[in-house]
Amino acid sequence: MSGLKLFHTTKGGVIEVAPRLAEAEADVQGLVEAHMETLLGVRFLASEYGTGSVHGGRIDSLGLDENGSPVIVEYKRGVDVGVINQGLFYLSWLMDHRAEFEHLVRDRLGSTSAAQVLWSGPRLICVAGDFTRYDAHAVREHRRSIDLVRYRFFGSDLFSLETVASVNGGMRVTRRARRKAVARAASVVQGASMVELADTVDEALLGLGDGVKRVENKQYRAYQRLRNFACLCPPQCHKVLVYLRVDPKEVDLVPGFTRNVTGLGHHGTGDLEVQLRTQRDVERAQDLFRASYAAE
Numbered sequence: 001m002s003g004l005k006l007f008h009t010t011k012g013g014v015i016e017v018a019p020r021l022a023e024a025e026a027d028v029q030g031l032v033e034a035h036m037e038t039l040l041g042v043r044f045l046a047s048e049y050g051t052g053s054v055h056g057g058r059i060d061s062l063g064l065d066e067n068g069s070p071v072i073v074e075y076k077r078g079v080d081v082g083v084i085n086q087g088l089f090y091l092s093w094l095m096d097h098r099a100e101f102e103h104l105v106r107d108r109l110g111s112t113s114a115a116q117v118l119w120s121g122p123r124l125i126c127v128a129g130d131f132t133r134y135d136a137h138a139v140r141e142h143r144r145s146i147d148l149v150r151y152r153f154f155g156s157d158l159f160s161l162e163t164v165a166s167v168n169g170g171m172r173v174t175r176r177a178r179r180k181a182v183a184r185a186a187s188v189v190q191g192a193s194m195v196e197l198a199d200t201v202d203e204a205l206l207g208l209g210d211g212v213k214r215v216e217n218k219q220y221r222a223y224q225r226l227r228n229f230a231c232l233c234p235p236q237c238h239k240v241l242v243y244l245r246v247d248p249k250e251v252d253l254v255p256g257f258t259r260n261v262t263g264l265g266h267h268g269t270g271d272l273e274v275q276l277r278t279q280r281d282v283e284r285a286q287d288l289f290r291a292s293y294a295a296e
Contacts (some may be wrong), residue, residue, distance in 0.1 A: 041227030144169035168213035194235035219267035220229035231268025243270035
């Protein structure tokens with residue numbers, strides 16, 4: 001059971017708002033699908049998607065996240081011990097029907113999005129009233145990206161999502177091998193100092209919490225909980241760029257260090273650009289990193 005408590009504050013004290021489950025699974029599905037990008041950072045593609053007569057299944061929701069990863073969302077009103085296995089069953093089908101999924105993306109979002117589908121990191125998001133401790137353990141035994149998300153309704157107009165467990169699957173590369181590969185690719189044009197700086201940023205972002213997942217995209221490296229909270233671009237000659245999901249209006253912008261990029265095209269997600277040139281800049285940016293992480 002969720003430990004989250006919500007209260008109305010009044011002049012006389014506080015009044016607890018009692019949590020409740022949905023009356024039907026469809027109520028949760030309908031709400032999430034209608035606001036999927038805001039709630040999960042996923043662009044909605046299809047509901048109740050049939051997997052054909054041979055497979056004989058029906059995927060609750062299909063989507064594409066902000067990094068281009070295919071996403072399957074499965075819903076349960078309460079606790080259901082089969083939700084993870086059911087989702088993995090559909091995920092296996094999806095990996096065997098890539099062309100069909102890309103065709104769906106092309107129809108819904110256009111050819112550019114279809115060409116940028118990131119098949120190295122497909123995701124399963126399970127939204128349910130609750131999960132058992134066995135569920136949280138089970139996801140860590142799978143080599144897939146899985147998020148267990150607990151929902152609650154509060155009163156008549158409040159809705160919460162709480163990540164219970166989050167595991168990053170996909171291609172695994174050791175830290176040493178990854179650093180060597182990055183250094184080889186970057187040394188000709190960039191210099192070792194910026195590569196080392198990018199590694200420092202990588203460690204700082206991963207160290208913000210146990211639930212941080214790193215997703216490798218062709219143009220950037222994303223750091224996410226349920227949604228992206230930071231995107232790290234490949235090192236340039238004299239600086240490293242990080243984009244954060246922080247409202248630039250809430251930040252005292254410093255020329256040469258922070259910049260409002262709202263409405264400006266750039267790789268990754270986030271409206272606050274942070275420009276890092278030295279290790280001291282990384283230390284200065286720590287509060288911004290934490291603020292972006294906390295916002296997700």
